[in-house]
Amino acid sequence: MLRVALLGCGNVGSQVARILLHDADALAARTGARLELSGIAVRNIDARRDVELPRELFTTDASALVTNADIVIELLGGIEPARTLILSAIEHGACVVTGNKALLAADGPTLYEKADAAGVQLSYEAAVAGAIPILRPIRDSLAGDKITRVLGIVNGTTNFILDQMDSTGAQFDDALTEAQRLGYAEADPTADVEGHDAAAKAAILASLSFHTRFALENVHCEGITSVTAADISAARDVGFVIKLLAIAEKLSVPAGMVPFDGGTEGANVPSDGGTEGVSVRVHPTLLPREHPLAAVRGAFNAVFIEAESAGELMFYGQGAGGTATASAVLGDVVSAARRLVLGGPGRTETTTGQVRALGIDAVQTSYCIGLDVADQPGVLARIAQLFAERQVSIETMKQTIHRDIPASTSRTAAGTEANVTAGSAELRIVTHRASEAALAATVQAIGKLDIINSVTSVLRVEGV
Amino acid sequence: MLRVALLGCGNVGSQVARILLHDADALAARTGARLELSGIAVRNIDARRDVELPRELFTTDASALVTNADIVIELLGGIEPARTLILSAIEHGACVVTGNKALLAADGPTLYEKADAAGVQLSYEAAVAGAIPILRPIRDSLAGDKITRVLGIVNGTTNFILDQMDSTGAQFDDALTEAQRLGYAEADPTADVEGHDAAAKAAILASLSFHTRFALENVHCEGITSVTAADISAARDVGFVIKLLAIAEKLSVPAGMVPFDGGTEGANVPSDGGTEGVSVRVHPTLLPREHPLAAVRGAFNAVFIEAESAGELMFYGQGAGGTATASAVLGDVVSAARRLVLGGPGRTETTTGQVRALGIDAVQTSYCIGLDVADQPGVLARIAQLFAERQVSIETMKQTIHRDIPASTSRTAAGTEANVTAGSAELRIVTHRASEAALAATVQAIGKLDIINSVTSVLRVEGV
Numbered sequence: 003m004l005r006v007a008l009l010g011c012g013n014v015g016s017q018v019a020r021i022l023l024h025d026a027d028a029l030a031a032r033t034g035a036r037l038e039l040s041g042i043a044v045r046n047i048d049a050r051r052d053v054e055l056p057r058e059l060f061t062t063d064a065s066a067l068v069t070n071a072d073i074v075i076e077l078l079g080g081i082e083p084a085r086t087l088i089l090s091a092i093e094h095g096a097c098v099v100t101g102n103k104a105l106l107a108a109d110g111p112t113l114y115e116k117a118d119a120a121g122v123q124l125s126y127e128a129a130v131a132g133a134i135p136i137l138r139p140i141r142d143s144l145a146g147d148k149i150t151r152v153l154g155i156v157n158g159t160t161n162f163i164l165d166q167m168d169s170t171g172a173q174f175d176d177a178l179t180e181a182q183r184l185g186y187a188e189a190d191p192t193a194d195v196e197g198h199d200a201a202a203k204a205a206i207l208a209s210l211s212f213h214t215r216f217a218l219e220n221v222h223c224e225g226i227t228s229v230t231a232a233d234i235s236a237a238r239d240v241g242f243v244i245k246l247l248a249i250a251e252k253l254s255v256p257a258g259m260v261p262f263d264g265g266t267e268g269a270n271v272p273s274d275g276g277t278e279g280v281s282v283r284v285h286p287t288l289l290p291r292e293h294p295l296a297a298v299r300g301a302f303n304a305v306f307i308e309a310e311s312a313g314e315l316m317f318y319g320q321g322a323g324g325t326a327t328a329s330a331v332l333g334d335v336v337s338a339a340r341r342l343v344l345g346g347p348g349r350t351e352t353t354t355g356q357v358r359a360l361g362i363d364a365v366q367t368s369y370c371i372g373l374d375v376a377d378q379p380g381v382l383a384r385i386a387q388l389f390a391e392r393q394v395s396i397e398t399m400k401q402t403i404h405r406d407i408p409a410s411t412s413r414t415a416a417g418t419e420a421n422v423t424a425g426s427a428e429l430r431i432v433t434h435r436a437s438e439a440a441l442a443a444t445v446q447a448i449g450k451l452d453i454i455n456s457v458t459s460v461l462r463v464e465g466v
Numbered sequence: 467m468l469r470v471a472l473l474g475c476g477n478v479g480s481q482v483a484r485i486l487l488h489d490a491d492a493l494a495a496r497t498g499a500r501l502e503l504s505g506i507a508v509r510n511i512d513a514r515r516d517v518e519l520p521r522e523l524f525t526t527d528a529s530a531l532v533t534n535a536d537i538v539i540e541l542l543g544g545i546e547p548a549r550t551l552i553l554s555a556i557e558h559g560a561c562v563v564t565g566n567k568a569l570l571a572a573d574g575p576t577l578y579e580k581a582d583a584a585g586v587q588l589s590y591e592a593a594v595a596g597a598i599p600i601l602r603p604i605r606d607s608l609a610g611d612k613i614t615r616v617l618g619i620v621n622g623t624t625n626f627i628l629d630q631m632d633s634t635g636a637q638f639d640d641a642l643t644e645a646q647r648l649g650y651a652e653a654d655p656t657a658d659v660e661g662h663d664a665a666a667k668a669a670i671l672a673s674l675s676f677h678t679r680f681a682l683e684n685v686h687c688e689g690i691t692s693v694t695a696a697d698i699s700a701a702r703d704v705g706f707v708i709k710l711l712a713i714a715e716k717l718s719v720p721a722g723m724v725p726f727d728g729g730t731e732g733a734n735v736p737s738d739g740g741t742e743g744v745s746v747r748v749h750p751t752l753l754p755r756e757h758p759l760a761a762v763r764g765a766f767n768a769v770f771i772e773a774e775s776a777g778e779l780m781f782y783g784q785g786a787g788g789t790a791t792a793s794a795v796l797g798d799v800v801s802a803a804r805r806l807v808l809g810g811p812g813r814t815e816t817t818t819g820q821v822r823a824l825g826i827d828a829v830q831t832s833y834c835i836g837l838d839v840a841d842q843p844g845v846l847a848r849i850a851q852l853f854a855e856r857q858v859s860i861e862t863m864k865q866t867i868h869r870d871i872p873a874s875t876s877r878t879a880a881g882t883e884a885n886v887t888a889g890s891a892e893l894r895i896v897t898h899r900a901s902e903a904a905l906a907a908t909v910q911a912i913g914k915l916d917i918i919n920s921v922t923s924v925l926r927v928e929g930v
Contacts, residue, residue, distance in 0.1 A: 021775065028612070029610065032610075133773075135607030135608065138606060139602065139607075143602050143797040146496075313783065314783060315597065315784075319779035320777045331651065439725075
């Protein structure tokens with residue numbers, strides 16, 4: 003018999019408790035031990051919960067609970083008291099299962115080291131992409147391969163909002179309100195729409211994929227609040243969809259650049275004098291509509307992986323929801339229980355890599371730039387000249403003239419707002435691959451031209 | 467240091483050997499032990515191979531090689547001598563990694579039992595869906611969940627052929643020839659196009675998903691040789707695509723039916739008097755075009771899983787190819803090596819389930835039936851009457867009249883062949899869910915009508 007302590011009884015925790023009680027026989031058959039739910043630590047025993055659970059299981063004394071358990075499931079979220087309770091559980095020899103991406107991104111290495119030193123298993127499948135088994139495949143199934151790139155839709159709230167904007171032509175604010183109404187977005191949506199939640203997951207994905215520890219400060223992060231209906235409609239016109247992607251990719255950086263954004267010690271220096279590193283970032287991204295990730299609709303999540311031998315892989319499923327996330331938690335619980343029954347220590351990660359974290363300046367992608375320009379002869383030539391001077395090569399340029407539309411009524415039939423000045427033109431430029439630095443310099447120079455009303459958007463393009 | 471013996475050096479084996487030699491440092495860092503390729507057993511040392519490998523590694527004495535290894539990788543395929551060599555490796559205490567789906571489907575239980583008894587790990591990720599990590603997620607990540615249904619595109623050859631037929635209008639024979647020309651189909655394509663390869667994989671998927679051993683004889687198997695361009699074009703007209711699916715699903719069977727097709731002992735008998743069991747089958751299937759599996763093109767594989775808690779999951783990637791499959795083999799090798807280094811026995815499977823294998827008669831799905839009928843008044847009524855008498859409910863009926871086209875020139879512009887008699891009509895009927903038995907009786911009765919020239923196709927529909 004194994005004692006299982008549960009910390010937290012919200013959306014996910016109450017489903018975990020229900021399954022532990024309800025499916026006890028099946029879980030016992032699969033693990034070789036009965037999993038006894040020894041207690042549920044909560045702040046308020048009388049709070050309303052989704053699932054009816056025996057009152058005698060509840061306690062407010064989490065500290066006592068974790069000192070007397072074989073497996074501790076931490077679903078409190080946030081840094082404290084989660085961190086202290088997990089460390090106490092490890093000290094007392096318990097295996098730990100957590101879904102706490104914020105804590106892992108902030109202080110994962112401390113937890114991993116303590117767990118390894120104590121010989122206990124620390125697992126966290128639920129921390130990234132909810133129900134989708136993604137961390138174990140990366141850590142175990144692809145352990146004999148070399149991952150080169152990870153592209154993930156790992157935040158359901160923002161995917162729902164962008165999908166709404168794409169399918170209905172809604173502006174960001176309206177789509178956010180709809181997401182809040184349907185329960186896909188919280189009252190304070192900051193962590194989701196500013197990309198912070200995706201950034202924590204990106205750090206975890208990058209750490210496991212590249213066998214190197216990446217912290218939150220290694221992740222370049224941009225949210226979706228500045229994405230407009232006009233951006234999405236312009237993207238659609240050229241066969242693209244806009245997704246908030248968590249990206250981790252191995253890059254070669256030419257010698258002479260100073261790309262490092264904090265990061266770990268000991269860079270790989272390939273023999274050509276260049277430097278290899280990993281860029282970890284979150285930003286709105288144009289993806290071709292035929293890319294497998296482009297079809298991921300609503301609040302679903304998916305992670306697309308490119309590996310040297312395996313080629314392209316994709317993992318798709320529900321990224322949130324109490325019951326779905328409980329599936330990932332229980333997979334980790336069964337794994338911990340099997341190991342406790344059969345013997346053998348658990349390894350939480352392998353950090354054998356020496357790759358550096360790269361700053362956003364080291365990244366080369368294509369860009370889609372939106373400009374509100376004066377509608378007069380010679381404009382295109384002057385803008386093209388600025389690109390050419392900075393070696394940024396233009397792939398396509400598309401001009402839409404809004405000669406007769408006053409700015410205040412420029413909302414189109416589709417509900418999109420062109421956001422342009424009357425008597426002006428809207429210009430959309432897609433570049434070939436260029437460095438972030440060259441692109442930024444070009445955009446800065448363009449912004450200073452007298453013929454430019456405004457730079458309406460600068461978005462990166464992936465998957466082409 | 468761990469000695470790794472490789473049996474077989476074909477398409478996959480030569481890539482496995484290359485990676486073991488070439489990436490030795492990275493593999494050592496990830497496992498905590500150096501993996502020394504101790505030898506490669508082949509029939510002919512002088513055969514031409516894709517990869518240049520040190521000649522001194524080769525031997526024709528496989529029996530000697532397996533008795534002196536920590537990890538044995540079996541990539542010979544076929545039943546013997548693979549079976550004898552694996553059993554010998556297990557007896558000598560080696561962990562075994564294999565991609566041999568035919569052997570596992572034919573005699574897996576013997577191997578699993580011997581491995582468990584010897585406390586060695588037997589893993590076979592490469593046996594199903596090539597590079598896609600699917601078996602480990604099912605066995606470990608979803609171990610705390612209850613899988614209810616698995617739908618897999620697990621044979622790249624047939625998916626390529628059906629995709630060609632769908633996108634070009636080609637007939638089966640022409641698409642097969644094209645697949646052979648491109649190396650996606652073998653000179654003797656029987657195992658692929660008759661569904662045998664997919665059936666072996668279905669048995670393995672079902673066994674892991676439902677914690678019960680299913681053998682090849684529990685799998686109902688139909689190939690794609692009778693799928694015509696007309697079927698595919700008719701499916702497209704109503705928003706469907708035809709895929710060869712490997713299906714394993716839990717079903718409730720009403721009391722009184724005698725659905726069992728061999729299968730394991732000890733059925734679950736739910737309290738309502740009905741019987742629960744698992745249907746494992748392979749057949750061409752109509753899928754709605756918006757289903758995630760419908761977008762799986764060319765020779766790619768994907769497995770779609772429905773689980774009680776996790777909801778819908780999909781795993782997508784390359785199903786074949788030497789390098790891609792080598793990724794799965796090496797994942798298993800690293801896992802075996804980690805376990806040898808860190809201690810603890812390996813478990814190959816958990817067979818705690820008592821569910822029965824159901825025969826195809828227990829299955830209820832929708833059907834799409836193609837009929838070549840006389841073009842005369844009253845035909846539809848007579849046919850509809852036969853459906854009604856057998857409680858098979860019709861969802862849609864579509865009639866296409868070919869009054870003026872002689873049979874011998876009925877090839878249409880798109881290259882599809884209508885396959886109908888002149889002066890006749892083509893009828894496509896889609897039913898609501900019906901039992902296989904009721905449907906078969908209906909089709910038999912229809913076939914006897916004088917107004918029927920022929921029953922051109924009977925296809926099942928999933929995902930609606």
